[in-house]
Amino acid sequence: MHSDTPNDSWAIRFAQFVQRFGTIKLSVLFVVLTLFFTLGGSYVIRVSMGSQVDPDDFISAVVLTMLSAPWVLYFFSELVKQLENSRTNLKEVVSQLERLREEDVFLNRELQSNIRQLNHEIEQRKHAQEEREAVFKDLEKEIQDKSEQEEQARRLSTLLRSIIDASPDLIYYRNEEGRFAGCNRVAEMMTGKTEEELLGLTPHDVYEEDLARQVVESDQEVLETNASITDELWLRFADGRRRYFEMRRVPFFDKNGNRLGLLAFGRDMTERKQAESAAEKANTDKTRFIATISHELRTPLNGIVGLSRMLRDTELSEEQFNWVSTIYASAITLGNIFNDIIDLDKLDRDKLELSLKVVSLKDFTEELSSIIRLLAQDKALELRTTINEPLPQLVEVDGTRLRQILWNILFNAVKFTQKGHVSLSVSATRPNNDISLVTFVVEDTGVGIPEEEVDKIFAMYYQVDHPDHQSATGTGIGLAICKQMVDLMHGDIRVTSRVGRGTRFEIELPLQISTKPMQSAKLQVSGLKILLVEDIELNVMVAKALLEKLGQQVDVAMTGQDAIDKARATQYDLILLDIQLPDMTGFDVASTLHEEDLVMQTPIVALTANVIKKREEYLQNGMDDVIAKPIKKSRVIEVFNELFSEPDAAPGSDEEEQKPDTTKALTTILDMDLLQMLVDTIGEDMVRASVKVFQDKAPEYLEILVLSLSADEKDDVCAEAHKIKGAAGSVGLSRVQRIANQIQQGDHPAWWQNVHDWVEELQMAMQHDLKALHDWLNEQNIDD
Known part of the structure; x- marks a missing residue:
């Protein structure tokens, strides 16, 4: 509390006065004032008492004052000092109290804040406790759910394992290092090892080396591309059985997308492959049967056609000429039926090909008409032939196939026409880039085709079911073959018909205008x-x-x-x-x-x-x-x-140049130098043993090759052909080696178009050349 405030006591003000005035000065003043007061008092007392004022009285008063004044002064000085000290202490106390009050206010505020914070924290802790209790409840429920899920997962795992083990398919999985991490019962049966024994093994520890290498290559492809692949391969079971499996390999990942390895699923396709082989063999047998029938039937047909043709050139009566002409036309018809059968087989094997030659459309039409006219005359029908000019003089076309197409259509026209006429007309558009669209139109006045049947007549083995058609029967393959031949020539064939009014066939073919001269129809050489x-x-x-x-x-x-x-x-x-x-x-x-x-x-x-x-x-x-x-x-x-008719070779050309390129001898199918060297170095017996090994393995090689080709697995076909090539080369089968080398060239642009022919050629060469090799070895033995 400040000293100037009106609340200050007189003692404090007096003490402040003493302190400002000075203690010595005040003490002197006090002594003087006391002395005067004493002197004055003594005088007043003496006067009031009526006593005589004696100077001695003043002296005693002064002495008394001088003796008592220092003590009084000391007392008052101490009193003032104590008062000042008390005031000072009081100020300090007041200041401390003020600070304490301020601190108390601050602490009170802080305490209030802490109390509010504490209340807030208590509230938060209360909420946290409630949330914790809710979390504990959720956790308890989650634990319960997880327990149920784990139990369900165990049941599902047991069920899945049972399903995998019960599956007839081969199933296994391997980790990133290529080691087995699990399998099913079929895999155990195949490898002869339990799942525990397979764990940690690699394919090289389980399979034969060739198979292991193939499996590892496929697995590596899956791991490199992260894409599934499917291949087919032979697997040997522990009991020695060989089975053909279609293997599907896929990568598998965890929930975070990290790859764990690969899964493999194998389906036993042996029965299917055997069925395909049987079907292929049946198809081959059918082809051989057709070839045999063709040979056997064409032999007498050759005599019929040849002799009837020669008879027509002799002097005959009109009746005899007609008879012979009928025989000749019938033989030609039979020959065309043979051609349909042969082409049907080729279509089944995708081997139907075109052989383009230079043809005169005019001569071609007249030649075809002359034969059809013989058939028409037998039924008293008129054949009308129209050649619409301008017509390209020469075109490049497969004359045999074109003749077969028109023959089938014209023959049907004659067959299904009882009266009236059959017509053939030929026309062409103006050439564009040396290509002319040539149109052949065949019309008849026959029984016609019902409208609902028109779209079906080009189907294989289909025959129109109509009462008026019962008088003429057929195989139902002619028009189907015609359609496919026209498609092969990049042309179009259309038909329109009205029942009882006749049928019209229109064939459009884009034909190349020929710049080559037509081959002479006359023989240029005689006396051979x-x-x-x-x-x-x-x-x-x-x-x-x-x-x-x-x-x-x-x-x-x-x-x-x-x-x-x-x-x-x-x-x-x-x-x-x-x-x-x-x-x-x-x-x-x-x-x-x-x-x-x-x-x-x-x-x-x-x-x-x-x-x-x-x-x-x-x-x-x-x-x-x-x-x-x-x-x-x-x-x-x-x-x-x-x-x-070609000019002779120039004089002086050596004998090898005059030798035909197609000249083949034993050296074209066997590597004679290699075989002779092998006989001279390792001996004939060892060569025979090597040939025996190849002969024993050859059927297996060919079987795998054919099965892989049936599955359209180019890589497997090429790999097996490469194996055959190497094996054939080691025993001197040079032609087999060459054919196998063709097959293994998978990058050949026409590989798919030719590979089936090459495989057939390989099979024939394998059989023929092995026999030739044995014959050669037998001759060596005789010479020895």
Whole structure:
């Protein structure tokens, strides 16, 4: 509390005064004042008492004052000092009390704040406690739910394991390191190991090395691409059984997307593959049957066509000429039915091909019309042929296929027309980039086709069900084959019809205008010395008569050995060689002739009724060309002109250049240098043992190759072909090695179009060349 405040006491003010005035000064003043007071008092008392004022009285008063004044002064000084000290202390106390009051206020405020904070915290803790209790309840419920889920998961895991073990499929999974991490019962049966024994093993610890390498490569592809793959492979069970499995490998991941390894599922496809093999074999057997039937039927047909054609060129009465013409046309019809059957088989095997040649549309139409006219005349029908100019003079087209298409349609027109006429017209559009759209229109006045049946007539084996059609029957394949041939030529075929009024077929084909000259229809060479190798008398008579009529000299051999003997004794200009002979095949004859260098400058032309094979197959077996039976004069002229109308080689060319490129000998199918070296170094017995091993493994190789091809697995086909190539090369089978090398070239642009033919060629070469190899080894043994 400040000293100037009105509440200050007099003592405090007095003490402040003493302190400001000074103690000494005040003490002197006090003594003086006391002295005066004492003197004055003494005087007043003496006067009031009526006493005489004596100076001594003043002296005693002064002495008394001087004696008492210091003590009084001391007392008052101490009193003032104490009062000042008390005031000072009081100020300090007041100041402390003020501070304490302020602190108390601050502490009170802080306490209030703390109390509020504490109340807030207590409230929060209360809420937290409530939330904790709720969390505990949720946790208890979650624990209960998890327990139930774990129990459910255990039940599901047990059920899943039971399902996996009960599955007939092969199931296993491996980790990132490629080690087995689990499997099912089928995998245990296949490997002969329990799941516990498989854990931690790699494919190299379980499978054969070749299979293990293949499996690891597939697994690596899955892990590199993170994509599933499917392949097929043979697996050997622990009990020795081999089964064919379709394997599906997929990567699997955890919930965070981290890859854990791969899963593999294998389905046993052995029965399906066996069924496919059986179907393939049945198809092959069907092809062989068709080839055999074709050969057997074309042999007498060759005689019918040839002799009837020659009879028509002799002097006959009109009635006899008509009879012979009917025989000739019927034989041609039968031949076209054979062609339909053959083409049906080729369509089934996707082997139908086009062979483009230069054709005169005008000559082609007139030739076809001349034969159809014979059929029409038998039914008193009129054949009308119209050639609409301008027409391209020459076009490039497969004349055989085009003739077959038009023949089928014209033959049906004649067959289903009882009266009236059949017409054939040909027209063409103006060429565009040397391509002309040629249109053939066939119309008849026959029974017609019901409107609801028109869209079905190109279906295989379909025949129109109509009362007026019962008079004419058929196979139902002709028009279906026509449709597919027209599609193969990139053309279009359309039909319109009205019941009782007739049918109209329109065929449009885009044909290339030919810049090449048409091959001469006349024979350019005569006086050839020809060896005709044929075992059927009728065929010999027809072919010999035709050749002699063309101005050639003909010598006949009825067996393969007879042909070889005649070739050894006489030099011929040409050998016409039938493929099916009683003692050996024409291929065997050709191989012997080439091996003995008996035909160095003599072309060999195959005569065959087996039109199943392709021309290239004959060329690869030592032939220079092929003529199909029944023998046609036009085909004979074509082949002869191609072989002999070219200018001779220039003088001075060496003998090897004059040798035909297609000359084949034993060296073309066997690596003679390698075989001779092997015989000389490791011995004949070891070579035979190696050949025996290859011969034992070859069926398995071929089976896997065919099954892989059936599954459209190019990589597996190429891999198996590579294996066959290496094995064949080690035992000197050079042709087998070459064919296998073709098959293994999976990057070939036309691989899929040719691989089936190559595989068939490989199968035939394997069988034929192994026999040739054994024969060669037997000859070595005889020589020794």
